[in-house]
Amino acid sequence: MPVNTTSPDTKTVTCVICLEEFEWDGREAYRREANGPTARITLPPRDSAKWAAEVQGAVLRCPNEINRVPHYFPVDFVLYDRPVVIGFVGTTMAGKTCLLAAMSGEIDRQRLGPRGLGTMPVNLTEHHKYRTEVVDPFFDEGIAPPHTPRSELVTYADAVLMTTNTGRTFPLVFFDAAGEQLRGLQQDSMALRFLHRVDGLLFVVDPDLIGDGSGRAGTGILDDPTFSATIAGLRFRPMQGGRLRVPAAIAITKSDTLRFTSPVDRWLSRPTPAGVDRDAIRQESQDAYAFLHQRRATAWLAPVDRFQWCTLHFVSASGASYLTADGTTKAGRFVRPARPRRVLEPLMALLAMIEEHNEHARGD
Numbered sequence: 001m002p003v004n005t006t007s008p009d010t011k012t013v014t015c016v017i018c019l020e021e022f023e024w025d026g027r028e029a030y031r032r033e034a035n036g037p038t039a040r041i042t043l044p045p046r047d048s049a050k051w052a053a054e055v056q057g058a059v060l061r062c063p064n065e066i067n068r069v070p071h072y073f074p075v076d077f078v079l080y081d082r083p084v085v086i087g088f089v090g091t092t093m094a095g096k097t098c099l100l101a102a103m104s105g106e107i108d109r110q111r112l113g114p115r116g117l118g119t120m121p122v123n124l125t126e127h128h129k130y131r132t133e134v135v136d137p138f139f140d141e142g143i144a145p146p147h148t149p150r151s152e153l154v155t156y157a158d159a160v161l162m163t164t165n166t167g168r169t170f171p172l173v174f175f176d177a178a179g180e181q182l183r184g185l186q187q188d189s190m191a192l193r194f195l196h197r198v199d200g201l202l203f204v205v206d207p208d209l210i211g212d213g214s215g216r217a218g219t220g221i222l223d224d225p226t227f228s229a230t231i232a233g234l235r236f237r238p239m240q241g242g243r244l245r246v247p248a249a250i251a252i253t254k255s256d257t258l259r260f261t262s263p264v265d266r267w268l269s270r271p272t273p274a275g276v277d278r279d280a281i282r283q284e285s286q287d288a289y290a291f292l293h294q295r296r297a298t299a300w301l302a303p304v305d306r307f308q309w310c311t312l313h314f315v316s317a318s319g320a321s322y323l324t325a326d327g328t329t330k331a332g333r334f335v336r337p338a339r340p341r342r343v344l345e346p347l348m349a350l351l352a353m354i355e356e357h358n359e360h361a362r363g364d
């Protein structure tokens with residue numbers, strides 16, 4: 001871009017939908033009309049008295065069209081610190097979609113408030129659609145989020161604008177990195193942008209796939225190839241002593257199925273701490289490590305060896321068991337409305353590690 005057309009408000013911003021970085025002049029924006037079409041507008045200068053009113057509801061158009069369809073996201077997401085990007089990694093049916101819906105619902109219900117984190121309302125159409133179509137039915141009626149077979153390796157899942165009690169505001173963006181088709185990882189531009197940009201990884205472990213420690217393997221499946229593919233894909237990221245400097249957490253999900261198993265029972269019934277309880281995180285990590293190790297689930301423990309910082313957690317997205325279709329019950333629902341257990345613990349641990357160790361997440 002020629003220098004003389006660059007406005008003093010120009011800055012590099014990140015699209016929260018596809019993670020493309022682009023230059024934004026601080027002025028060009030769009031406004032969604034009632035029925036779809038989006039009108040181009042010019043925002044007044046930032047120091048203008050009209051700015052605050054004009055910026056309400058304004059969206060940016062990302063220059064990176066997906067399948068030739070443009071996408072837009074609220075200006076709010078580029079007005080504060082750069083986004084913190086969290087990726088959910090795990091095989092199909094591991095429980096990623098349910099865990100994400102549980103976390104997103106807990107965040108919307110302000111359950112991070114007592115822990116010093118809040119959200120600012122943003123009119124992100126995608127978030128509202130996700131909330132009304134997926135999160136609310138899960139919380140209100142126990143309807144399982146739809147299982148959607150996908151062709152993409154990495155997909156946008158949800159974004160919120162977080163505020164901390166120290167006055168920081170940043171977009172928190174969730175991506176689903178199922179990697180159901182690992183083939184072509186290096187050619188997929190979305191997957192590459194994600195691997196370059198991701199600030200924290202959440203590895204989702206399905207205890208159903210793991211044996212009970214008596215030598216009987218749960219399903220005979222001894223690995224989650226999405227873990228190894230993601231770790232391999234991150235090899236160009238900064239390392240320290242051979243370990244990746246990207247914070248990671250392992251969430252053993254569906255822990256409601258282990259609620260009578262020690263030590264899972266103790267963790268599931270434990271009250272939520274205020275803020276981040278580092279001693280509790282260390283103890284739970286040790287317990288969860290021992291739990292997986294005893295069951296010879298060593299492949300699922302790979303992140304502990306490969307990442308400089310990795311915590312482990314027992315969580316349940318639904319807090320209740322899943323009903324299998326048997327003629328009387330409809331497929332795709334849990335016995336009760338969702339009552340997630342400890343789903344915010346891995347997120348709190350990741351955010352604390354990111355804050356502490358990731359230079360980028362501290363803002364510009």
Ligand SMILES: Nc1nc2c(ncn2[C@@H]2O[C@H](COP(=O)(O)OP(=O)(O)O)[C@@H](O)[C@H]2O)c(=O)[nH]1
Nearest residue numbers: 092093094095096097098254316317318321322
């Ligand atoms: N009991 C129990 N089952 C769960 C839980 N989360 C997921 N499931 C089961 O696992 C299935 C797959 O979950 P899903 O989130 O779609 O997995 P994904 O393919 O990794 O996104 C669901 O349909 C449920 O049957 C949970 O917290 N508790």
Ligand SMILES: [Mg+2]
Nearest residue numbers: 096097147148
């Ligand atoms: Mg899914």
Ligand SMILES: [Zn+2]
Nearest residue numbers: 015018020062
């Ligand atoms: Zn984009």
